Every structure is written in C-alpha cells, then in structure tokens.
Amino acid sequence: MNLSSFLILSNQLPSDPTSLVSQYKGMGVTTAIVIVYLLIVLGIGYWATKRTKSSKDFFIAGKQIGPVALALAAFSATLSGWLFVGAPGLIYSIGTGAMWFTMSTAVCYTLLWTILGKRMRLLVEIKDVMTVADAVNERFKSQFASGLAGIATLIGVVLYLATQLLAMGVILSYVFNISVATGVIIGMIVTLLYAIGGGMIAGIYTDVFQGTMMVITSIVIFAIAMSKGGGMLNITNVISTAPALSEGALGLKFVGPFGIVAPIVAMSWFFLLALGIVGQPHLVHKFFMIKDIKRLRHGALLTTVPAIISGLLSFGVGIVVKSKVMSGELAVLVKADDAITVFLLNYTTPVLVGLAFAGIASAIMSTADSFINIAAAAAVRDLPNALGKKLSEKSQLKWGRITSLACGVVSVSLALGLSSGGIALLGAFGYGTFAAALAPTIGMGFNWKRATKEGAISSIAVGLIVGIVLEVAKVLKMGWYMNGLGSLGIYNGLFALSISTIVFIAVSFLTKPAELDKGIEAVMDC
Template sequence: MNTIMIIVALYLVVIFAIGYWAMKKTKTSADFFIAGKSLGMFVSAIAIFSTSLSGFLFIGGPGLTYELGMGALWFTFPTTISFAMAWYILGKRMRLMTEATGAMTVADAVYHRYNSRVASGLTGVATLVGIVVFLGTQVLALGTIIAFIFDISVSVGVVIGMFIVALYSAAGGIMAGTYTSVFQGSIMAVASLVIFFISLNVGDGLTNITQTIATQPFTDMGQAMPEFVGPWGLATPILAMSWFFALSIGIVGQPHVVSRLYMIQDVSKLKWGPALAAVPAVLGGLLLIGVGLVMRYLVITGEMAPLANPDDAILVFLVEYTPAILAGIVFAGVASAIMSTCDAFINIASAAMVRDIPFALNRTLSDEKQLKFGRFAVVVISIVTVLAVLSLGDRGIALLGAVGWGTFAAALAPVLGIGLNWKKATKEGAIASILVGLVLSVVIEVLATLGIYTLPHGIYTGAIAMVISIMTFIAVSYVTKPQPLPENIERVMDA
C-alpha cells in the first residue's frame, strides 16, 4: 500500500501541474467554459470518453457486475453506438452554433434554436439538477478510493476529494479538466486491457470463471444462480433493455458531452470522433466485466470474503492481485479521471448559475464577472454536492450515476437531438418536453426512494421519462406553430 500511495502522490503532482498550466491559459470566460474552442480531435474525443464514464465505469462498473453479473454489460453495450450518435447528430451543429451565435453552454444553444428565454432557463435548471446527482456519483467514487487507500471513512473521503476538486476546478476551468482527461484516459484505456487479462489469469480463464459461478452455490445467497452469467444476469430483460435505450440515445442530452463539442478546433475532422471515443470505452468495459466476474468467482470459491460494499470490487482486486506499480497507476488514473469529470460537471453547473439562469431572467453579467462568479459558484456547487452525496451515497456508484444520466436524457435529449435536426420543432414543444422530462425523472426517483412507488418490472426511470418527453416534444410541436428561423440558425441546421 505504501508503493500505491507514493505512485498516487506522484501522479497527482502531474495532474496539478496540468491544472496550473491551464490556469495560466485561462484568461476569459470562453477559456473557462469552452477552452477557447482550441482543442484537437484526439484531445476532444478522449476527453468526452473520460468525462462520460470515469468513476461511473471504473469504480461503479465492476461493483455492478459483482452484484448483477452479465447484466452489467447493458451498461457498456451502448458505447458501441452512443458516441457515434453524439458526434453525427450534434457534432457539427454544436460546433457551428458557437461560431454563429457565440454560444458557450447547452442553454445558449437552446435559446438560439428556439428563441425562448423560458426554454433556456429550464435547460439551466435541468442542468443543475442533473449535475448535482451525476457529480455526486463521481465524488462518491473518489471518496471511496481515498477512504480505501488511507483507511478512513467514505464520508471523510468524499469531503477531502471534493475539496481537492473544487480548488482544481476554480483555478483551471474546463481546460484543466480536458487535458487531465486526455492524460489519464489514455493510460486507463491501456490499463483496462491489462487488468482484464490479469483477471482471466486469476480465475484460470473465462470458461472456468463462468462455469464455477453457474454451478456453485453463492456464499452470500445460499444457492447456485446460473442466470448470473446469462445474457441478462440478475437484471430483468426489461431493465437491461431500458438501460441500453436510455444510455445510448440519451447521450445527446448529456451536457458534459454535448458542451465539449463546442471546443473542437477543426470541424472537418469530426468524423474521427466516434472511433477515438468508443475504442477506449470498450476497453474500459472489459475491465468492468473481468474484475466483477472474477471477484464473484473468488467469493464463491472461498478465496475471498463477500464484499461489504460491491463498489470495493476493483479496489480489492487491484491491491490483492495486481503488481503494486500497476495498482498505483490505476488508482491514480481513476482518481484523476474522476477529478477531470468533476471539473467538467462543476464547470457546466457554474455556467448554468452565472450565465444561463441570469440570462433567462433578463440579466447578463459581464465577461469579467462571469469568470469571477463562475469560480465562486464552484464552491457553492461543491458544498451542495457533498451534502447530496452524504444523503444519497448508499445507492451504489453505478446506479446513482444512472439517475443523473437519465435525468439529462429525459429533460434535454429531445430538445437537442431532435430539435437541432427538425425545423418544425417549436419553443412550446421544447418547454413542455424539458418540464415533463425533468419532473418525471425527479418525482419517480423521489417516490422510489421513499418507498411509495416503483416502476413495474424494474424499468429504468430515465428510459420511461425520456420516451414520454420525446412524445411530448413531438406532439406539442405538431399542434403549435413553428417560428421562422434566423438565417444563421438555418445555416447551422442545414450543415
């Protein structure tokens, strides 16, 4: 563990050096919020991969596999098409939108597309709600790592992790998180492949692992569960398919993905984005399945005690079964991946607070004040997130992340994914869709948390809320009259 701590410390020194460099380059609000539209394709693609997944995949993923078996694959299958959907449906339009209008946030794009401050303001509110939950996922993952390494409580780890992230984000803005993402995302893609093969070696091959799991009684369940290694695992088919639906299509509503499309320097190279982002995501999926299954195998064979917290699966495996140097690199890589993702989330949320919501209320801050108050907003959001994590942290990292993803998918996917490709969409449709998607997501989750009502057959809340939101968007747009589009928006949509 001493070796791991030393490597983590050295790795974080590099990360903070990147943050310091980014702070020196951050001079304007455009630098702070969209990296000055200066990112190359490789940087953009790897940053989108890292921001989309990080703690959600690397910590929550193996824990979800340990709990549900092969059903967790339905969390990673969407990466085969989701990144392509984001780039092809929105890539060029979002990049051209910022050229045509000066847009720097998703709410800016919504305003210019629908000419509605109400729709823009609701987008900002939906962004804040989703960010607090999704950011909480990352902070919980970071707190879990810190607690495991330094033998402290997860709650204390969360506070320490959030404090580090807040300092980092306030200084460097989105540029710090972006270049950190590229550094650690590249390392984690390679490390994921190495760890996958180590997990197969520990379990004497995938065939032996799956056969043992299918035939031997589960230590903590008292019976054999062959369905664990079946196509659905312990998830219901409806739940698994609803995950796939919302996690693939819903990517076009994720502000931490969509807003990075503003930052691309060369629009002509957009076609390479899907492959550059999807390949490391698939490699990360191998880690999720390999570690989750082998940890369940080790518990069944008596080599490992049942995990008190499934999210510890990857942490325990790294310490017990991988070389200390590799474990240290992965611990540090995951921690920095989470930090860069947190940076992106905080950046987007602070933009909603200092740009989007004031604009909806007919108030606009100067560039200097946006930069100043944007950094102050980072502190406020960090405090709110810690309080939310300490209240909701027992949901599990992967499932908590699914709540945040589903909220964004339901509230924003229709107005962006459909609205920027369909000229007959109306502002009334956008307003109704955002309201319906946001309210449904929040209300259903609250009712489930309170034990009052849950969706039948384990249906994923984000999926059903997104379907209803899409139907609302299309229906209301058909019965209301579309406004004539400004010439610059026409050009963006025709591109």
C-alpha cells in the same frame, strides 16, 4: 448509472471503508502513487491557469481542442468512477447482463457525434454560444426555454456532484486511511484548485491524462484478471456449474446474454444510455471546443474505442471475482462494490493497486470538473441571459471562478451534511434525469425543423419532473411505485425519456413553429 448511484443508492456506503486495506502491506507504495497522481493533476491545472485569459477560455477552452483530446475527455467524463467500482460490482451481482451498459457505448457515441457534433460546433461559429442553454435559446428563440434548461442543468449538476464527491471521499479514505469526510474535502480541494484556475482548459487536459490512465490501467487489469481466472472457458465453467447457483439454473443464466436480470431491464439500460447521451450537458458542451470542425468525423471512433477497452476491466474483474467466490478461493463479498478492491489486493502488485486507485479517483474527478464548469456557466450565463441581462466577458470570467468555488462548497456541504437517505435522494439527479429533461429538446430540436419552443419547454419540464419523481419514489420505496412501474422492471430514466419525447413531439405538432433563423437553418441542414 455511475459509482455514486451503485454505491450510494443501494445504501452500501461502507461504515468502515478502510477495513479492506488496513492490513495491506503495500499500501505505502499505493499511497505514494496516488499522491504523485494528485500532484500531476495540480500541475496540469497550474499550466492551464496560465492559458486561461477570457470567458471563452474558461468555458469552452478557447475552441482550441483537438479530436483526440476531446474524445478522451468525453469518454472519461462519461464513465466516471462507475467504470472501476460500480460496473465490476454490478457484473459480480447480476452477471454478464450488466454488459448491456458497455455494449451501448458504440451506439451512444456514434449517435452523439452524428446528430450533434457538427451542428454544435457550427453553431459556435455563427452565434455567441458557450452552453447547452445558449444553444436552446438560439434554436427556439425563447429565453424561458433557455432559462429552464439552465435551471435543470444547475440544480441537477450541483446535487449530483455531491454524490460524486462522496464517492471520491470513499476512495481517498481507502488510500490515506482517513475518514470519508476528510476524503471528500481533499478531493474537492484538488478538483477546485485546477477547475477554478484553468476552467475548461484544465478540465479537458486533466481529463486527457485521466482518460489515458483509465485505458492503460484497464488493459493491464483485464489481462491479469483473465490470467488469474484461467481464461474465459474456465471462468464460465466454474460459475455455470457452481452448486450455490444450481437452483433454477442461475449459473447458466449468470453467464448468459442477460445475466440473472429480466431482458426488459437490460434493454432498458441499453436504450437509455444509447439515446439519452444527447441530453448530457457535460458532453454536448464539449462540441463547442474543438478547433478543426473537419476532424469531428473521427470523434465517434476515438471515443468508442477507449470506452470499450475500459469496459473490459469491469467485465474481467466482476466475472473473475465471482468465479473465485464460487470456487471457494475468495470469501463471499459483503458488498458487491468491494469486487475491485478485493481483486486488486489479492491478485495484483502495490504499484498496480496505486495506479488503479488513482484511476478511480481520476474517473470521478473528470466528471466532477465537467460538472463544476457547466454549473458555473449556467449561473453566470444562462440565468442572467434568461432574465434579459448579460455580463461582460471580464465579469463572466470573474464570476465563473467565484461560482465554481460556491458550487464546490455547496456540494461538499450536501455530501457531508445529509444522511444516507438524503444522499440517496441526490443520486436521483443522474444520467436518466438529464436524458429525460434535455435529450428531446437538444437531440431532436436540432434535427427537426417542425419542433417548437412550446414543445421544448413542455418536454424539459415534464422530463425533469417525471424523472425526479420516479427516482425519489424508487429510493423511498413508495407503494404506488413499487406496485406499479417498479414491478415491471423498466428503468426509470428510459420511461421518463419516453414520456418527455412524446410530449416534445405532441406539443410541437399542436403549436405553430416560428420562422427559423437563416443561420440556424443552415446549421440544421449541414
């Protein structure tokens, strides 16, 4: 779940995104702050471009990244704009049950660092690895499995990036009073300028800046939210006793452990996020970059803390806006994703509004730049390698930049050229689909010596197909889905992940494992 999946898949893209801010008197200050933010990002990109001399610099930041920078980059790339817009809107809609998203943070980052962190970094030391597909190839000695992982990554990233860009266009349209289409183009130009020049060095350090902004903004906004709401006791009392929520004790359920959704739905979110994180290529990829492998042990804590802190923003804004609506102080929101904008414009200063909008933009851009880089890597390394062809380092750097530009152009074209229904279909390529396609092969593959290449190939193919089919069926409201799995409340991504995991294990047991490379065996034993 992210900004795009909440904003776009629910078909809530505003027809007039500037309507909420058109009368806001402090918009000049807000706009100036966002402009300064964009200039800082471009400055970081220029600095990074000067340091990018090789394909290793471009794709894995020269293996020179410290643990704090890596943790902030991983956190900001994971949460995306959903933290600022989708999450408050979800809490406003369903209550505290939405916190099962945030509660999974401690588990998912700990799991990611524990079972993959050290192994992925050691792998880079003994093998020529720069991408997740490279890692799959080294583990299973299968160019087909590697190519399939590369294809899944490339297609998923390019299409999913389109929804991120549309979300960016919405945010910039708020700030600059421009059309969404113009906002999409501006956002992509800024992102491409630093992503093409500085590659992953630019991506990491802009993510550090952006992640820091997200944390600071979250702390301040949460404090203001609690103050304006009169404290948690008052907030929960207003909601639980609201006449509008009296039927069926909805008020009490709203502030209960699962909100107004079924427990199975909340738990599906939790387990998908907690387990599926090992299949997110833009996160696994970052382990290749750390400078000192000994400092990886701090990574889980360094990533979890800012993620939990930032989760306070979504909780505070969503629950306070709901209480204000229930008390009659605010009008009922037309769209749930307006919660953050309504809160900022009514209860904060122009400076904080500017910082928050910059934070939202930074959250989206941090995900977009990671996607662009791994898409370029898939195109210039994974696919040629799968075909038995390998580009020189100089060619990889050159074509990596060209492919980054092409990726941006294609994604912008998709974002601007498709109808809302088409964009909604693109949103199917999300967290759950990546988890279903790649998590078993990567997470289990590097921890279970009995795993086979046939198991990996089958799992990637089945996970990708099942994940996409279910999400498309959900978006199109197909009868067989709505009357079947859709009626059970199980999150599609978790179901697809479960199926791909079963396939991975079953096929591995039914096929003969190849003899492990001594280096790979040492990596798995670490």
